[in-house]
Amino acid sequence: MKIVVCIKQVPDTAEVRINPETNTLVRDGVASIINPYDMHALEAGLQMREAAGAGTVTALTMGPPQAENALREAVSMGIDEGVLLTDRAFAGSDTWATAYTLAKAIEHIGADIIICGKQAIDGDTAQVGPEIAEFLQIPHVAYVRKIDSLKDGSIIVQRLMDDGYDIVESSLPVLLTVVRELNVPRMPSLKGKMAAKKAVIRQMKASDLKADVNSLGLQGSPTQVRNIFAPEAKKDRKMLEGSSEEKVDQLLKELAGLKCL
Amino acid sequence: MFIRVNTDKCTGCETCLQSCPYDAIIMKDGKAEITELCQLCRACLNVCPEGAISEVREEGAPGKEKGQGKGVWVFAEQRDGRIADVSFELLGAGRRLADILGAELSAVLFGSSEDGADELIKWGADKIYHCPDEILGVFNDEPYAQLLSDLIQEHKPEIVLAGATPVGRSFIPRVAARLNTGLTADCTSLDIDRETGHLLQVRPAFGGNIMATILCPLTRPQMATVRPRVMKRGVYDPDRKGEVIRISDRKISSRTSVKDTVKEASDLALNLQEANIIVAGGRGAGGEKGFALLYELAEALGASVAASRAAVDEGWIAYRHQVGQTGKTVGPKLYIACGISGAVQHLVGMQSSDIIVAINKNPEAPIFNVATYGIVGDLFEILPIFIRKVREAKGL
Numbered sequence: 001m002k003i004v005v006c007i008k009q010v011p012d013t014a015e016v017r018i019n020p021e022t023n024t025l026v027r028d029g030v031a032s033i034i035n036p037y038d039m040h041a042l043e044a045g046l047q048m049r050e051a052a053g054a055g056t057v058t059a060l061t062m063g064p065p066q067a068e069n070a071l072r073e074a075v076s077m078g079i080d081e082g083v084l085l086t087d088r089a090f091a092g093s094d095t096w097a098t099a100y101t102l103a104k105a106i107e108h109i110g111a112d113i114i115i116c117g118k119q120a121i122d123g124d125t126a127q128v129g130p131e132i133a134e135f136l137q138i139p140h141v142a143y144v145r146k147i148d149s150l151k152d153g154s155i156i157v158q159r160l161m162d163d164g165y166d167i168v169e170s171s172l173p174v175l176l177t178v179v180r181e182l183n184v185p186r187m188p189s190l191k192g193k194m195a196a197k198k199a200v201i202r203q204m205k206a207s208d209l210k211a212d213v214n215s216l217g218l219q220g221s222p223t224q225v226r227n228i229f230a231p232e233a234k235k236d237r238k239m240l241e242g243s244s245e246e247k248v249d250q251l252l253k254e255l256a257g258l259k260c261l
Numbered sequence: 262m263f264i265r266v267n268t269d270k271c272t273g274c275e276t277c278l279q280s281c282p283y284d285a286i287i288m289k290d291g292k293a294e295i296t297e298l299c300q301l302c303r304a305c306l307n308v309c310p311e312g313a314i315s316e317v318r319e320e321g322a323p324g325k326e327k328g329q330g331k332g333v334w335v336f337a338e339q340r341d342g343r344i345a346d347v348s349f350e351l352l353g354a355g356r357r358l359a360d361i362l363g364a365e366l367s368a369v370l371f372g373s374s375e376d377g378a379d380e381l382i383k384w385g386a387d388k389i390y391h392c393p394d395e396i397l398g399v400f401n402d403e404p405y406a407q408l409l410s411d412l413i414q415e416h417k418p419e420i421v422l423a424g425a426t427p428v429g430r431s432f433i434p435r436v437a438a439r440l441n442t443g444l445t446a447d448c449t450s451l452d453i454d455r456e457t458g459h460l461l462q463v464r465p466a467f468g469g470n471i472m473a474t475i476l477c478p479l480t481r482p483q484m485a486t487v488r489p490r491v492m493k494r495g496v497y498d499p500d501r502k503g504e505v506i507r508i509s510d511r512k513i514s515s516r517t518s519v520k521d522t523v524k525e526a527s528d529l530a531l532n533l534q535e536a537n538i539i540v541a542g543g544r545g546a547g548g549e550k551g552f553a554l555l556y557e558l559a560e561a562l563g564a565s566v567a568a569s570r571a572a573v574d575e576g577w578i579a580y581r582h583q584v585g586q587t588g589k590t591v592g593p594k595l596y597i598a599c600g601i602s603g604a605v606q607h608l609v610g611m612q613s614s615d616i617i618v619a620i621n622k623n624p625e626a627p628i629f630n631v632a633t634y635g636i637v638g639d640l641f642e643i644l645p646i647f648i649r650k651v652r653e654a655k656g657l
Contacts, residue, residue: 011282064283064298092301095434096443124465124586124606125446127434130402134438139403139516142431156520161427163340164525166400170517180580218301222443226474228304228466231605231630239635247636248646251618252654254634255595258616261538261562261651 001055003045004111005079006102006132007038009063009070010122034070037117039185040178045115046078047183048150056080058109062090062101068201076188076196083109089206092218095123099131101216104209106136113155114175118143129177140175141168145182263317264299264306268292270313280308328442328481330419333359333366336409337381337389338428339373340400347424349384351487353495354451355422356385358460361453364419369412371405372397382503385495390416392508396515399522400428404513406435412508413440418482420460422451425486437484443477444484447586449491449609460485465586465605472605490534490592490613533582538564538595541584541611544571545600545621545640552577554644555599561651567591569607585610599640603628620644 012031034042045057059074061067062085071082085105093101106114114133119126126142133140145165146158159166160179188196206216214220238254240247255261266277273291280286285298286305293313305314335355337348352368359366367388368381378389390412396404405428413421413436421436423429425447437444445462449472452461459476460483466473477483533539540559542552552566559566567584568577584591585607596614601607603619603626611617612631619632620640629635636643651657 064285064300066298088297091299094443095446096437096441099434099438119587121587123446126430127437127444127446130431130434131438134406134435140431140435141402141517143427159427161340161522164523166519167521167523168401168517168519174517222437222441222480223445223475223477225303225466226461226476227307228471228473231472231608231627237629237632237635239629239637244638244642244646247638248643248650251634251636251647252650255616255618261595261654 001048001052001113002109002111003048003055003057003113003115004106004109005038005041005045005057005059005074006114006116006129007042007059007061007070007074008035008117008120008122009033009061009067010035010120032066032069034073035117035120035122037119037121037178037180039117040180040182041115041117041176042074042077042079043183043185044144044147044176044178045113046186048113048147051150058083058111060102060105060109061085062093062098062105071201072196072199073188075199076192077186078189078192082199082201084201084203085205086203087205089213089216092221093216094221094223095125095127095131096222097216097218097220099128100135100220101209101211102128103132103135104211105204106132108204108209112173114138114173116175116177118177118179126177129175133175136173136175138173138175139170140177141170142177144176144178147182264295264301264303265315265317266293266295267313267315270311271309272311272313274310277305277309277314280305328479330417330481332364332416332418333362333420334413334418334422334482335366335368335386336421336423336429336433337368337370337373337377338424338426339370339377340428342373342377342398344370344373344377344380345424345426345489347426347429347487347489348381349494350489350492351422351424352381352385354487354492355420356495358420358451358453359387361455362419362458367416367418369409371408372399378505382505383497383499383501385498385501387503389503389505390508391505392511394509394511394513396513399519400432401515401517401519402432402435403515403517405432406439408508408511408513410436410439411511413482421482421484423484423486425488429486433484433486440480440482442480442482442484443475444486445475445477446486447609448485448487451485451487451492459483465609488590488609490590491609532565533567533584533589533591536565536591536593538562538597539567539584539591539593539611539614540564540597540599541567541569541601542572542578542599543569543601543607544575545602546572546577547600547641548575549577551600551640554640554648558597558644558648558651561648561655561657564595564597567611569601569604571602571604598628598632599644601628602626603631 116129143160148156368386592613
């Protein structure tokens with residue numbers, strides 16, 4: 001069984017702030033990590049390989065050259081191979097172009113099961129996984145919280161919904177996007193860390209894919225960022241002054257007037 | 262396209278370095294240089310005080326072809342025959358967009374009863390495309406994606422809106438991929454550019470600490486998802502009339518099947534989203550001790566307790582309490598934010614609350630930007646007084 005796990009390197013924190021005076025991003029000292037949901041995707045792939053007693057897990061990422069570090073970390077957890085899609089031609093990809101590019105790479109690598117985190121914490125779109133499935137013309141199940149069974153070319157999983165969960169059966173190949181409840185990602189072993197140092201990360205460029213160059217990167221992206229801005233302050237804001245006692249008194253008076261309490 | 266620094270204009274002030282979310286700008290010989298890390302996000306374009314940074318478009322690049330469309334569509338989601346609230350909220354937003362464009366507002370309804378279609382009309386739709394096929398009563402991605410894509414290709418709407426629910430977030434991306442068009446997730450506001458007629462889609466970006474306006478300038482339809490409780494419902498008109506178009510005899514196939522549906526309504530989850538008052542804590546709560554105070558206040562007020570991602574990540578409170586971009590979206594009458602700095606990631610989950618009270622030590626905290634009432638102070642000092650006074654007032 002061939003398993004491909006799509007991962008993304010993201011800033012380590014949601015605390016990337018905006019400086020209100022200069023209207024620019026403040027990101028001093030922010031390290032890069034594997035997107036936390038993708039850690040659960042990697043763990044799921046490893047557990048499937050272990051349960052089957054055979055097969056390979058390939059981690060695939062698209063990004064700048066330093067995204068290789070994310071793949072080395074995945075190797076330290078025990079995956080078999082890391083593939084890095086890196087090329088200037090991929091820069092500026094939105095979710096459509098990202099999914100298109102990843103799908104082309106997966107066609108090249110081959111996969112029975114593709115696993116993605118439900119979303120990346122920097123973009124939070126949750127779109128790339130289902131879009132990859134569409135480009136590959138295979139079924140997908142999103143928000144997988146448990147894998148009930150995997151055998152004979154079919155898989156049964158639990159899909160998290162707002163009011164509970166659905167038990168969904170799918171044929172293979174299939175793409176799954178996974179949530180945190182699915183598992184606890186393992187820590188890298190010492191042996192894994194050694195392997196990560198020595199691992200050869202396979203690099204793929206646009207020319208290695210059977211892809212339409214007009215569908216890659218910024219040019220292939222249907223959406224564009226027009227501008228970015230800091231959220232505006234409310235105009236009717238009231239700052240309460242005085243001692244702590246006085247502030248609370250004022251607040252209770254205001255709230256009582258609004259019939260909030 | 263690429264980004265260029267005009268080295269004649271660049272004074273080496275380094276302002277642009279901070280603007281780049283990808284660390285793609287470096288200083289070389291006292292001048293800014295764009296390295297290959299550049300993702301063409303254009304965040305740096307307007308920050309240079311000298312105007313030295315510009316984008317250069319390559320001549321004759323083929324790119325996407327301009328598509329055409331007419332009308333605004335809303336995907337009306339139903340589960341167990343009940344139409345999701347977000348569908349009515351989307352009709353409110355869609356009606357406004359359609360009126361600006363002078364276009365029709367249509368809703369697409371799969372699997373539900375005829376009553377559902379009437380309700381959608383009363384909430385502002387002009388036309389309903391209703392496919393009552395039984396297989397669509399239960400959500401499966403492939404039939405939903407296939408049928409919605411087919412209808413879009415036949416009728417060519419200009420804009421398609423859907424709820425950012427587990428259903429919408431799962432199958433709508435397949436529709437966008439199939440139609441080779443753009444999709445913007447979790448929009449917090451939608452408007453029409455009066456000059457170009459393009460849909461202006463605002464959403465949080467870069468980890469949710471800044472807002473971005475997204476365009477889908479060439480391909481059609483322009484597609485967007487919106488989370489529940491972000492948009493306001495329109496006006497309900499019981500006498501409103503519209504047209505229901507029955508869709509039938511479609512070939513529908515699916516490689517996934519739902520074998521069972523298990524309801525697991527978490528009381529608390531319902532509580533948070535239906536609560537009138539929410540008391541929420543962030544990193545400033547400092548730990549379980551701080552949250553104990555929040556629970557005391559919540560009990561006195563008859564409120565539910567929520568948290569920011571920072572507090573959940575610290576392990577002080579369970580994930581199901583999390584409000585924000587990666588948690589729940591809430592809209593209570595009163596939201597009391599204690600020790601929450603107010604990252605956009607959190608704000609998008611609660612800023613539709615009627616009244617927001619912010620208590621924070623840091624007067625510069627962005628939470629004060631959305632607050633109705635702000636108290637600068639230590640929550641460990643403010644909250645005990647707050648609790649005491651509420652109890653006194655209620656005679657507890």
